[in-house]
Amino acid sequence: MKKPFLIIIFLVSNLVSIAQTLNLTPYLVNPIGGKEFTSNLASANVALNIREQIIYQEIVKGNIPDYLMKLSKISHTEIIDGKAYTIAFYVTPDYLSIGNDSDNVYIPMTPILAQKVATKFNCSLPTKKMVDLIYNSATIKLEPKPIPPSDLMTTIFVLKQHDEMVKEQLKPFLDDHQKSELTAGNKKDVIISNKIYTEATPKVVIYGWHKLDGKPIQPVYNKHANTWADYSHGIRLLQNNVWVNGKKTTIAKVLADQKLAVLLSDEGVIKKAYYPITDY
Template identity: 55%
Template sequence: MKGLSAFFLLTFTFLYTSAQDLHLKKRKKNALAGKEFAMLISDSSLSLSDREKIIFKEIKKGNVPDFLRKLVKIEVDWISDQKTNHISYYVLPDYFAIGTNNDFFYVPMTPILAQKVANLTKCSLPTKLLVDHIYKEAKIKLAPQPILPTKEMTTVRVFIAHTDSILKQLTPLLASHHLGELTAGNKKDIIISNKIYGESTSRVVIYGWHKLDGKAIQPVFNKHTNTWADYSHGIRLIQNSIYINQKKTSLKKALGDVEFCNVFSDEGRIDNPYYPIFKSY
């Protein structure tokens, strides 16, 4: 079954009761809340590299809200050459944040840091196709809230302002929903793609920020270098371990497979589904 003429039928079902946990240390009771941590890294004298070292250290300590620790299961029935393949994988219910359920801060990252966090948690970043899947099945869909582009868009001050604006949208919805339900529309995604390595210098590839009509504001874009992080960027993690016909495998293997890559990618095989990490960063 190596041809690309297979017929695809995708259906999605969420089973919250069987969701797996994010691979992280338990959060300490005296850990900083989201706004406190955001203020800590808002010091303008911090270099980007130093700021991201502080963020990574905080994540390694487990300072992540409880609602983000339960991954959401997605099940896919994929029909190829008249054979039904059952596929399941787990995703972060919202974009990565630091703090508590009551006080959390969405933390934009460069792809360098995002990849380090993915490695730490035994996860991957999503593809464009997975971003579309996740948005389609999200229980909570938030309208994007762009901020006028300025030089300030890469500052923590604007990161905080954007978190606050999202929380104003989200809070009223929690009367009929709960934290931990699949949420989308609030950020763009840093994605894995063949376009990561398509230029002479390393790039970040971004996509998404779907409007309520389902159309993405941001097409696939790789014109920023890999040291770019602005307020609109979100980190959505996908667990590395996936299941095909109840057999455990990895997302990396599936993306490199001529047949199964089409379940997860709309650009064919992705043989290097990760960002390069530099020791100095």
């Protein structure tokens, strides 16, 4: 009599291990390549809000590399009140880019757009702790390649310059990268944090860009306006659904839970696990 019950338990437990994918409709018409897209964007020389509207439309059409569609599983265990709690969550294997597998460009964006994209695809942005967990789990770790600060940091020109630097680094790992191997060290993360809401005006919170020794270049920082997006920023999406000891819940629920928040946060409970969608 126990066998049917055991089979049910086996099937339920294996739902977590089934490959997770980004909920994105594939591009149906010949998509534009990343290089052409960014060149057109630079030539258009439009205001930031228009630029991000164009980027959003291209992403929701499905013009992202296929290798970004297969999500990477991250598992982490904490002992809470003497009991082991293991959380499993799923992340894009690299930062968002526009284009196809052979011609794509990383696309930094403001937290306004990042939140819109995340919400559209039933995803979240990472916390600081999640960024660390992702880096530790990455099989492809790149040395950060900063570009000296200048007035051009937020331009398409510098965005493309840095993209070319990272793509050169990826050449020895190209086969694994195309197979959706988890990649880190190439960008800072736009993160969710209580620090989003501690300033008088809306801010972006950034963190990460880990060196090969595992130490981040960028500590948690929230002094840029929420309209700031420079070449170094990367957007990594995380599926909203997570599993705690095999039970499905969401990132937002875990972060709002006084007991379980430590699984995903090292700054305590985060009740507003999202950015406000403001004007530019």
